[in-house]
Amino acid sequence: MSAKPHSLVMLRRNFKHVTRNPTSVFNAVLMPIVIMLMFVYMLGDAFSVGVDYIDYATPGLMLLAVCYGLGGTATSVNSDMTKGIINRFKAMDVSRGAVLTAHVIASLLTNLIAIAALIGVAFLLGFSPSAGLLDWLGVIGMIVLLAFAAGWLTVALGLAAKSPETAGMAAVPLVLLPFFSSAIVPADKMGQGLRQFAEYQPFTPIIETLRGLLNGAPSSGDAITAVAWCAGIAVVGYVWARSTFNKRA
Numbered sequence: 001m002s003a004k005p006h007s008l009v010m011l012r013r014n015f016k017h018v019t020r021n022p023t024s025v026f027n028a029v030l031m032p033i034v035i036m037l038m039f040v041y042m043l044g045d046a047f048s049v050g051v052d053y054i055d056y057a058t059p060g061l062m063l064l065a066v067c068y069g070l071g072g073t074a075t076s077v078n079s080d081m082t083k084g085i086i087n088r089f090k091a092m093d094v095s096r097g098a099v100l101t102a103h104v105i106a107s108l109l110t111n112l113i114a115i116a117a118l119i120g121v122a123f124l125l126g127f128s129p130s131a132g133l134l135d136w137l138g139v140i141g142m143i144v145l146l147a148f149a150a151g152w153l154t155v156a157l158g159l160a161a162k163s164p165e166t167a168g169m170a171a172v173p174l175v176l177l178p179f180f181s182s183a184i185v186p187a188d189k190m191g192q193g194l195r196q197f198a199e200y201q202p203f204t205p206i207i208e209t210l211r212g213l214l215n216g217a218p219s220s221g222d223a224i225t226a227v228a229w230c231a232g233i234a235v236v237g238y239v240w241a242r243s244t245f246n247k248r249a
Contacts, residue, residue, distance in 0.1 A: 029114045032065035033121050039184065040125055047185050055129070058122045059210035060183025063203055065114045066147050067178055070154040071171040073107040077158030078167035081245075100241055103158075104151035111147040130216035138213045142226065146206055149230040150174065152237030159244040178203050202229040 039061075040054050049056040080099070119127070131139065154171055161167035180198055181187070187198035198204055205225040212218040 029069075029110075029117055031068050032061055032114055032118050035064060036061050036118060036121060036125070049186060052126060052128070054122060054125050054127050055214075056211070057184065058119070058127050058129075059214055060178060060181070060207045061118060061122075062115050062143065062210060063146065063181075063183060063207055064175075064178045065118050066111045066143070066150055067171075067175045069107060069110050069114060070150060070174050071168045073103060073151065073154045074158035074161065074167040074171045075164045077103050077155050078161050079164045081159055082163060100155055100245060103155050104148065107151040107154065108144065108147040112143070115143060129214040131214045132216060135213045135216055135218065138218060138223075139210055142206065142209055142213070142223075142230075145227065145230045145234075149234035149237065152234050152241055154237070156237045156240035156244060159241055177201065178207075182207050202233065205229060 036057070039057055047053055047056075077100075129135075154174070157170040158167040161170050180194065181201055181203040182198060183203070187195050187204060190198055205222045206229065208222040209218065209226040212222060
């Protein structure tokens with residue numbers, strides 16, 4: 001059997017695992033919405049960002065939605081490795097690439113569902129983007145690229161961890177990193193040191209690209225930097241994941 005049918009079977013398996021785990025569903029889909037409600041209703045008036053806070057925060061919260069689902073992916077990958085599932089797949093002559101690719105695709109599709117739900121809630125809260133059709137296509141493309149890159153990096157982290165528990169913890173820095181970017185407040189309003197970190201970390205240009213597209217005024221500089229970061233993260237994650245998988249499987 002070719003790798004494509006193998007990947008589809010593995011993808012269906014992974015989706016069944018996600019839907020049967022209420023914690024994964026909550027973290028991936030509902031938690032970003034809870035964060036949005038908290039910041040918009042509880043803290044939104046405390047931030048001076050020059051526009052309605054819901055319009056400013058939504059792009060950053062979209063990125064946060066991608067990150068919140070990564071812990072479940074890392075745990076699932078590590079569980080497959082440490083509990084002998086991979087060895088069973090080897091005995092069934094299942095493609096090694098299909099096992100990893102299915103986790104990445106499942107993570108990507110879960111992220112798209114979470115972001116669709118988040119945007120729906122954002123519109124209910126007054127979100128009013130100026131994006132045209134091409135801008136929205138750019139937003140979707142940026143999210144897919146980010147989710148793909150983050151998915152491979154998370155798979156690599158899950159494979160490198162010693163247990164499912166440590167795999168979940170390995171994804172925590174990716175969840176925290178958006179809070180030290182321009183997701184919640186502009187970087188220039190942060191203190192010395194933190195401001196420079198926020199400006200040069202990978203998530204800020206991605207957020208600013210999404211923000212520019214949703215405002216109908218994308219910045220080519222931010223977009224090039226964002227794509228470069230995503231491509232670099234994807235390559236590192238893929239090479240690391242395949243190398244670790246080949247050593248441990």
